[in-house]
Amino acid sequence: MPRPPVSGHLAIDLLRAEFTDRLLETAHLEAQLPRTRRQLAFTLLFCSLYFLCFFATDVAALGIVPDTALLLGARLLVAACAWSCAWLVWRRRPGVKASRLAATVAESVALGCFMVIALHRPGEFHWHAMSLAIMLLVIYLFIPNRLATALAIAAAATAVFLGLTLAYAGMDFADLLTMCMLLALVNTFGALAARRYQLATREEYRARLVLEDAAERDWLTGCHNRRCLHDVLLDTAQARGHAGQPLSVILCDIDHFKRINDSHGHGAGDAVLVDFSKLLQAVAREGVDSVIRYGGEEFLLVLPGTSLSAGVQLAEWLRQRCAAMPVQGHADGATIYTTASFGVASCADGDTPLLELIDAADKLMYTAKRNGRDRVESLLLAAPLPKAA
Ligand SMILES: Nc1nc2c(ncn2[C@@H]2O[C@H](COP(=O)(O)OP(=O)(O)OP(=O)(O)O)[C@@H](O)[C@H]2O)c(=O)[nH]1
DSSP: OOOOOOOGGGOEETTTTEESSHHHHHHHHHHHHHHHHHHHHHHHHHHHHHHHHTHHHHHHHHOSSHHHHHHHHHHHHHHHHHHHHHHIIIIIOOOHHHHHHHHHHHHHHHHHHHHHHHHHSGGGHHHHHHHHHHHHHHHHHTSOOOHHHHHHHHHHHHHHHHHHIIIIIOOOHHHHHHHHHHHHHHHHHHHHHHHHHHHHHHHHHHHHHHHHHHHHBOTTTOOBOHHHIIIIIHHHHHHHHHTTOOEEEEEEEETTHHHHHHHHOHHHHHHHHHHHHHHHHHHSOTTTOEEEEOSSSEEEEEEETOOHHHHHHHHHHHHHHHHHOOEEETTTTEEEOOOEEEEEEEESSSOSOHHHHHHHHHHHHHHHHHTTSSOEEEEEEOOOOOOOO
8 A cells, every 4th residue: 555645744752762653653663673683683792792701801800719600600691691682683583672672681681790790890990980881882872772761771770880889899089970970971972872873763764755755646736646556556456456355446537627727827727636636535545545646637546445336426426526616726816617537447356457447447538538528437347257277
């Protein structure tokens, strides 16, 4: 099904760095998911290997003592957790929520074990602060998660670490203050950079949506264009047809449109096109029917699940409404009345290819023109004969 128009629902909440529209935010995260999974799996593997390598510093600081084994256990726990999460993300291809949960679990386990290691090496809190700063930057910038979650985890870890420093490091006030301010700085710039990155990916996604929408829509009327019909609609409408439902198409053309242009100017002609297309768009069921500007003053309605009689009824209703609809011809102030001719082609079980239905409706519309215009012609197409084996 072609997308609904992208209009006012593209706003981004600048504080949370997320789309305000929940559905759009979800669509964006789903679109990002393959990249998110790759980034998460790689970061978890890379960082856990580094975390393991740092066991060398435990041995250098403590020597081989019972505590060293404990610290090795903590580091192995982090590696096991990170590798499990990376494997899950890489192999099982989880959705957005599960990927974020994996990121949060890995971050929490790593920070928890880091605190244990810091506690067992209380003489080196200066170095631990540096390690924590690097871990915080990884959390903000490299592990894909919600900005709010990353901020909460990083802030909580910083608070716990400063509490441990105060309780166990025996640091003088000046050192403690410097550490507090440096960690606050890391958190501030980490959060700002993460926000900037999150905003950039959403702005990129929004620009893509706007461009795709512009490529698939007619600028004047907002209806889908022929490109959309061929790129998007042909497959989906036919898929619906194969489900055994009826399928109808209506092709309509404004009568003597050239005369409107010639008598009232192209601006008035455009106003007629816009008002006529609004009439068609108003009857289209959202997410089901499609309205396509097929040519200059020709429009196509694709109506899945609509029988011939329902299609004819709709076309007849549109014909009457069009004939009774006054359009203001802007430049000369004239009120313009116009009519349109309609061709309706249907198939009962959706087996007829959409292009064949459109072709039939086109011929029927020209029959309506030949028969005096301002009328509806219709035809039920027989199901194609089964192919010989
Ligand atoms: N104002 C305006 N005119 C357009 C647009 N696209 C096509 N046209 C004009 O639509 C007119 C179509 O004329 P014809 O094909 O002769 O059709 P008609 O006058 O409606 O005659 P019948 O279809 O036989 O009833 C041409 O003059 C085109 O220039 C558009 O976007 N805006």
